[in-house]
Each structure stands twice: as structure tokens, then as C-alpha cells.
Amino acid sequence: MSATDGPAADERVTVSDEAVAALVAAAENGGVDFDGLRAVSEGDGYRFETPEMTRAGLTESEFRDACTNHPEYVDNWYFFEGGDRSPADRAFLRWLEDGDAESWDVPTRYDALREGVARSWGQVAVTAMLGAGGRRYELRHEDDLGTPLPDLERHEDPLAARDLVKHDDRGRYRPLKTAPSLPTGWAFVGLDGRACTRALDLIYPATVANWHLEREGDLDVNHWRETMERQSGIYSVIKTWDRGEGYEHVNWVAEACCDDSQCLKRREWGYDDETELDVDGGDGEFPCREPCSLVVAAARKWTRLEGQQPRTYEFELTPGEKEQVEAIIDAVADGRVDDIREADIYEGGNRYRTRFLRAKRMDDTGRLCGVPTDPEEGSEDD
Amino acid sequence: MSQALVIVAHGSHLNPESSTPTYDHADTVREVGAFDEVRVGFWKEEPHFREVLRTVDAEEAYVVPLFISEGYFTEEVIPRELRLEDWDEAAWDSDGTSATSVTLTATDTGQRVHYCGPAGTHDAMTDVIVRRAESVTGDPDVGPGFGLAVVGHGTKRNENSAKAIQYHADRIRERGRFDEVRDLYMDEDPEVDDVTDFFETEDVIVVPLFVADGYHTQEDIPEDMGLTDDYRTGWETPAVVDGHRIWYAGAVGTEALMADVLLERAADAGADVGDAVQRVRELTRVGGESADRDAGAPTADD
Ligand code: SF4
Numbered sequence: 001m002s003a004t005d006g007p008a009a010d011e012r013v014t015v016s017d018e019a020v021a022a023l024v025a026a027a028e029n030g031g032v033d034f035d036g037l038r039a040v041s042e043g044d045g046y047r048f049e050t051p052e053m054t055r056a057g058l059t060e061s062e063f064r065d066a067c068t069n070h071p072e073y074v075d076n077w078y079f080f081e082g083g084d085r086s087p088a089d090r091a092f093l094r095w096l097e098d099g100d101a102e103s104w105d106v107p108t109r110y111d112a113l114r115e116g117v118a119r120s121w122g123q124v125a126v127t128a129m130l131g132a133g134g135r136r137y138e139l140r141h142e143d144d145l146g147t148p149l150p151d152l153e154r155h156e157d158p159l160a161a162r163d164l165v166k167h168d169d170r171g172r173y174r175p176l177k178t179a180p181s182l183p184t185g186w187a188f189v190g191l192d193g194r195a196c197t198r199a200l201d202l203i204y205p206a207t208v209a210n211w212h213l214e215r216e217g218d219l220d221v222n223h224w225r226e227t228m229e230r231q232s233g234i235y236s237v238i239k240t241w242d243r244g245e246g247y248e249h250v251n252w253v254a255e256a257c258c259d260d261s262q263c264l265k266r267r268e269w270g271y272d273d274e275t276e277l278d279v280d281g282g283d284g285e286f287p288c289r290e291p292c293s294l295v296v297a298a299a300r301k302w303t304r305l306e307g308q309q310p311r312t313y314e315f316e317l318t319p320g321e322k323e324q325v326e327a328i329i330d331a332v333a334d335g336r337v338d339d340i341r342e343a344d345i346y347e348g349g350n351r352y353r354t355r356f357l358r359a360k361r362m363d364d365t366g367r368l369c370g371v372p373t374d375p376e377e378g379s380e381d382d
Numbered sequence: 383m384s385q386a387l388v389i390v391a392h393g394s395h396l397n398p399e400s401s402t403p404t405y406d407h408a409d410t411v412r413e414v415g416a417f418d419e420v421r422v423g424f425w426k427e428e429p430h431f432r433e434v435l436r437t438v439d440a441e442e443a444y445v446v447p448l449f450i451s452e453g454y455f456t457e458e459v460i461p462r463e464l465r466l467e468d469w470d471e472a473a474w475d476s477d478g479t480s481a482t483s484v485t486l487t488a489t490d491t492g493q494r495v496h497y498c499g500p501a502g503t504h505d506a507m508t509d510v511i512v513r514r515a516e517s518v519t520g521d522p523d524v525g526p527g528f529g530l531a532v533v534g535h536g537t538k539r540n541e542n543s544a545k546a547i548q549y550h551a552d553r554i555r556e557r558g559r560f561d562e563v564r565d566l567y568m569d570e571d572p573e574v575d576d577v578t579d580f581f582e583t584e585d586v587i588v589v590p591l592f593v594a595d596g597y598h599t600q601e602d603i604p605e606d607m608g609l610t611d612d613y614r615t616g617w618e619t620p621a622v623v624d625g626h627r628i629w630y631a632g633a634v635g636t637e638a639l640m641a642d643v644l645l646e647r648a649a650d651a652g653a654d655v656g657d658a659v660q661r662v663r664e665l666t667r668v669g670g671e672s673a674d675r676d677a678g679a680p681t682a683d684d
Contacts, residue, residue: 086439162405166398173398177428201437205429209436220490232458289433293426294395 013110013130015071019078020064026081027063034081035106037073039063051105072110075134079193088212089197093135095119096128118145121285122204122264123182126196137196139203140187152187158199161188165203170338176294178204178264178284207265207286214268214287222290224250225272228299235296241303247271249306255279257295258288261334315369317361324348324357386419386440387411387648390431390460391448391593393424400594401427403636404448410641410665416658417444417648425455431463435491443488443495444648448635450502450534450591451546452481465489466497478542479503479549483651496651501635501643502591503546504650508553513639513666515560515587518619518631522667525559528629529583532563533590533603536570544570547591560587568598568606575606578624585620585627593635604630638666 023039024046026032031040038049046063047056050073055066067074080090096119097112098104104112116129125142128135144152155164168174168181188199197208213219222230224247228238241249250271258267258281265288267281281288291299317325327348331337340347347353363370389408394400404422412420423434435443445464447456452474461469466486474481481499488495501507515530516522532554534547544567551565561583566574577588588607590599601613609617609630620627634640642662649655 084439159409173396175395175427201429206433206437210433213436230462232462233454292428293430297395297426 137191141184161202384418384440393427407641414658416655449500451543453540498647529562529581536567592633
């Protein structure tokens with residue numbers, strides 16, 4: 001992305017006094033072997049080694065000079081190993097640089113950082129770059145990658161993310177943080193590593209933690225059955241929806257809610273630990289480890305609705321009207337209703353078309369073709 | 383060893399403002415720097431109760447439910463969703479308002495969790511109700527000549543909910559600051575609808591014991607008390623009803639001093655909070671820096 005926002009390409013890395021002091025201490029305390037940097041205190045002095053050079057028998061002050069002369073190696077070690085970074089954050093910040101490729105060597109890493117390395121996390125473009133004080137991160141909506149920074153609302157405090165992501169660009173509340181409706185128009189700038197993962201954790205909560213667990217082979221997936229068995233109170237009814245007659249209903253739930261068009265998490269849960277669902281779990285970078293609260297709440301409603309027995313109704317529609325009903329369902333299900341133009345009467349879901357259908361086919365009480373829902377009572381609504 | 387405060391609250395799929403008081407109180411606690419991390423988790427938002435602990439680096443987590451009373455959520459839902467090993471509600475040894483804390487292990491993360499009783503039944507909550515009365519009247523010395531009503535659900539939904547209301551009403555009454563103090567309910571006697579029948583004083587402050595503003599506090603109660611015929615048109619503060627001036631405070635949970643209750647819950651459970659309690663009390667007093675944060679608005683789902 002905008003390498004223009006990053007530092008000049010010839011910017012040299014300077015290494016902080018804390019980093020040097022920490023490396024001296026680490027060299028004395030068992031030594032360091034990290035991304036090509038080896039540093040250790042031996043019988044005849046300190047040893048400082050990179051893939052390009054080796055110096056041995058150094059006094060402490062010569063060792064410190066070696067550090068200053070090879071700032072990238074020292075900065076790189078200190079960034080990843082020097083602080084008290086959580087294993088998940090550390091793994092994520094490394095992944096931001098070299099992705100799933102083999103670990104980059106340090107010169108490659110720093111050349112890339114000087115250019116700015118951008119990766120997507122959901123709809124967020126995360127750019128790692130070099131700034132004053134070492135690695136700096138910038139976050140923005142991936143659709144804003146081409147937007148000049150001054151045109152975006154800039155933030156430096158990760159906590160600002162809470163308000164930023166609450167509503168979509170149309171002002172609608174986003175109850176599911178990983179819905180692909182992240183608003184545009186903002187940028188986090190100048191974040192350090194900790195602030196970067198903090199901001200992401202507010203935009204897409206727990207995604208870094210679960211992504212890391214998955215990479216380590218430790219993701220605790222809870223499938224549909226166990227999740228619904230666990231529910232209590234008003235949600236305990238959901239377990240009755242599983243009748244030992246297959247899992248087609250769960251396919252429908254996943255197709256409705258978990259499709260990539262609805263949620264950017266990659267669904268890893270299935271019906272139970274032996275039964276995967278037949279619908280696609282998605283291609284998202286971060287996993288979904290159990291049905292979320294939105295799915296649980298919706299499943300409660302569906303459990304009640306699906307308890308009803310089908311009936312045969314007779315409606316009279318023209319072929320065009322039948323197709324229009326289908327078009328309306330598609331438009332609503334795909335969230336396209338607001339995109340259908342005012343005068344586009346070619347679209348079945350157009351408002352005038354739909355109002356015409358209602359005027360013609362629904363009676364005063366809103367019954368389709370005047371057909372009562374319950375044939376006995378004449379009309380019924382739940 | 384590093385310690386985290388984790389505030390767990392209900393949240394909402396429908397109401398964007400339901401989480402606002404939770405975030406505001408978390409910010410206040412953050413401001414005084416008593417914890418290495420302050421996190422929030424929700425039942426209906428993210429991070430969910432199920433996943434909040436894995437976003438916490440600290441091995442020691444003080445979990446405080448931002449709920450008004452003990453009951454279904456504090457005794458069943460939260461411990462289950464946090465995977466607190468060997469949780470047993472008897473561990474709190476509570477009479478319905480006296481839960482303190484219990485230390486357990488979260489089985490998924492291995493963290494030590496000090497699981498605290500809800501904010502709403504802590505003694506410090508009494509002060510928050512009084513502070514709410516001060517904020518709504520704009521008078522730090524309000525009391526003489528005023529009546530105070532503490533309002534909650536009745537026992538129909540949760541027996542302990544009424545206990546919490548009574549508990550705080552009794553404590554405020556004992557202090558003798560207000561001329562009259564009553565506990566009133568939405569779905570049983572004495573009913574909040576008849577609020578003016580229960581007070582001699584001309585001025586009556588009404589404080590609903592709810593965490594966030596929502597349907598009950600912004601629609602039901604104002605209409606039932608006759609502050610307005612239609613909540614959408616709003617109401618005056620104070621509003622004159624049957625010759626009484628009603629100062630309606632809205633949900634107590636939006637009061638900035640709530641942050642103090644969360645801190646005290648954690649401190650009671652063994653967290654090292656230094657002078658943070660004192661500082662939060664300063665920060666949130668009427669006219670204080672964090673006192674004017676506006677929090678809360680309608681909520682509609684459960
Ligand atoms: S259950 Fe489905 S909708 Fe919910 S977070 Fe997981 S993938 Fe997304």
C-alpha cells in the first residue's frame with residue numbers, strides 16, 4: 001500500500017540503548033540465536049555473529065559497537081524476543097511480515113518493512129513499516145488503500161476502534177463484528193506492535209488468539225450439537241431441533257449465517273465431531289470455533305418455526321408473479337434491497353413492483369391471495 | 383504477577399448503546415491504572431464470554447459481572463461460558479445479595495479466575511444510587527426535603543432482583559439523608575406506576591436499578607409514572623405529576639461511579655488496586671472529569 005506514507009527508503013534503523021542492554025544481558029544469560037543473529041558471552045569474551053559476519057573475543061564495549069553497526073539484527077531480535085509479548089501477538093506480528101512463507105532473513109525483512117508490507121485481516125489492511133522507534137503499523141479498511149491519508153479520519157488510540165466499527169457505512173448497528181460490513185474512512189497510524197494487535201482485537205475480537213491456537217494445533221472447536229446441548233434458559237429449546245434425523249437444518253443455518261458473504265470467519269465447527277456440514281466454511285484467515293450468539297439466537301427462532309408441520313396451500317399467481325416472489329426473496333437475502341433503484345421496474349424487488357403485487361394479491365389483512373394461514377380459523381398469525 | 387480486570391456484561395444484538403456503560407467504566411478503571419489489562423466480555427456481543435479470557439494475557443483475572451442481581455446469569459451462564467472448573471453456586475454462600483468471590487481455574491486457558499459477585503449487590507452500589515440522585519438533581523448535597531425511590535423488576539423474573547432493591551433502599555434509609563426512601567417495582571406492589579402515592583415529599587428522585595438504559599428505563603417506567611404520554615416525545619426533569627416533582631434518573635448503571643463498584647469487587651477478591659478506589663471516586667464525582675460521560679439508550683432484546 002501507500003509506501004508514500006512510510007519512511008524514506010534509505011532510512012537507517014537505529015538501535016535503542018535498551019535493546020543493546022537487553023542483548024548484552026541475554027548474551028550473558030545463555031546466549032541468543034534468532035533469525036540469523038547469534039550473540040553469546042564465552043570464556044574469551046563476547047561473540048556477535050550474523051550470516052554475513054562473525055566477531056569473537058569482544059569486550060563488552062566492542063560487543064556494543066557491533067550491535068550499533070548491525071542495528072537491524074538487534075532491533076529485530078529485541079522487537080520479537082525482548083518484550084513480554086504474548087505468543088499469539090508475536091506469531092501474528094511475524095506473520096504480518098513473512099506471511100506463510102519460510103521465515104525471511106533479516107535484510108529481506110527490513111527491505112520489505114522499508115517499503116511497507118500490507119496484509120489483509122478480514123477487511124482490514126494492516127501495513128507494517130519502519131518508523132521512528134522501529135516497526136510501526138497502520139490499519140485501514142482495505143477499500144481505503146488508495147485513499148490519501150489526509151482524507152481519512154486518523155486515530156492513534158486503539159480504543160477508538162470500539163466506536164469506529166459499531167455501525168456500517170449506512171449507519172446500521174453491526175451486532176456481528178466479523179460481518180463483511182466494516183465501515184470505511186478511518187485509519188490507525190503510528191501504532192506499535194502492542195497497539196496494533198490491541199486495535200485488531202477490538203475490530204475483530206479474539207481472532208488473533210484463535211488463529212494462533214489453530215496454528216499451534218490447539219484450537220478448541222465446539223460443534224453444533226455440543227453447543228446447543230449446553231444452552232439453558234430460553235435457548236434450551238434449541239437442542240430439540242436435533243431429532244437424530246440428519247443435519248440438513250444445520251446446513252441451512254450455516255448457509256444463512258456463516259457464508260463468507262455474511263461473516264468473514266472461517267467456520268470450523270460442524271454438526272458434531274464426526275460430521276462436517278455440506279456447505280462451505282469459507283476462506284477467512286481466522287477460524288470460527290463454535291456457533292456464535294447470533295446463530296444461537298436465530299436458531300431459537302428457527303427451532304420454534306421448524307416445529308410447524310407443512311401444509312398445502314393453493315395460491316393463484318401469474319408466472320411473472322411467481323418469479324417476482326423469488327426475486328424479492330433473493331434481493332432481501334442478498335441484502336440488495338437498498339441498491340434497487342427507485343424507478344427500476346425491471347427488478348422484482350423494486351418498491352413499486354412490490355407495492356403493485358401487494359395491491360393486487362393481498363387482502364386488507366395482509367393475507368397472500370386472501371388465503372387464511374390456518375384454514376380452520378380463517379386467519380392466524382403467530 | 384500481572385493482573386487483569388474482566389468486566390462481563392449482557393450486551394445486545396439490537397441496541398448499539400447497551401455496551402456503552404460497560405466501555406465507559408472500563409475506561410475509568412484504565413485511567414487509574416490499577417490493572418495491567420482491562421477487558422470486557424459480553425453475552426450478546428464480542429468478545430463473547432466464551433472467548434474473552436483468551437484475549438487476556440495476565441494469568442490472574444478478576445472477573446466482575448456488570449449485572450444488578452445474583453441469579454441465572456451470575457450463577458449459571460457466566461461460570462459455564464467461562465468454563466470455570468468445579469464452579470458451584472454454593473461456593474458464594476450467598477443469601478441472595480451477599481456473594482463475594484471464589485477463585486477457580488478456567489479450563490480452556492488455565493488462568494486463575496477470581497470470580498466476583500455482581501456489581502449490583504456490592505455495598506458500594508448504595509453510594510452509586512445516592513450519586514445518581516446527586517447527578518440528576520445537580521446537587522451534591524441533595525437529601526433534605528427529597529424522597530428517593532429505588533426501582534427494579536419484581537420477584538417474577540428473579541427473586542434476588544427484588545432483594546437487591548430492598549437491600550440498597552434499606553441502607554439508604556438508615557443513613558437518614560433523604561426524608562423518605564421506598565423500593566418500588568415494575569411488576570408487583572408497591573408499583574412504580576403509583577409512585578406519587580408513596581411519598582409525602584414534593585420532590586421525589588426515582589432511580590431504576592438497571593445496568594443500561596433501554597426499553598424498561600426509557601419507555602416503560604417513564605410512561606407508567608406519567609412523566610410523559612409517549613416516551614418518544616421525552617419528558618421534563620423534573621416532571622410534575624400529581625403535584626410532585628419527579629426527578630427521573632434513568633439507569634443507575636450509567637453513573638460514572640459504577641467503575642468504583644467494579645474496582646471494589648476486584649479489590650475484595652484480592653486484587654492489588656492501590657489508591658485506585660479513592661481516585662475513581664474523585665474522578666467521577668459530580669462535576670468530575672468522567673462524571674459527565676453520557677451512557678446508555680434503549681435496549682430491547684434479552
Ligand atoms: S457461527 Fe457463523 S456467523 Fe457466527 S461467527 Fe461463526 S462463522 Fe460467523
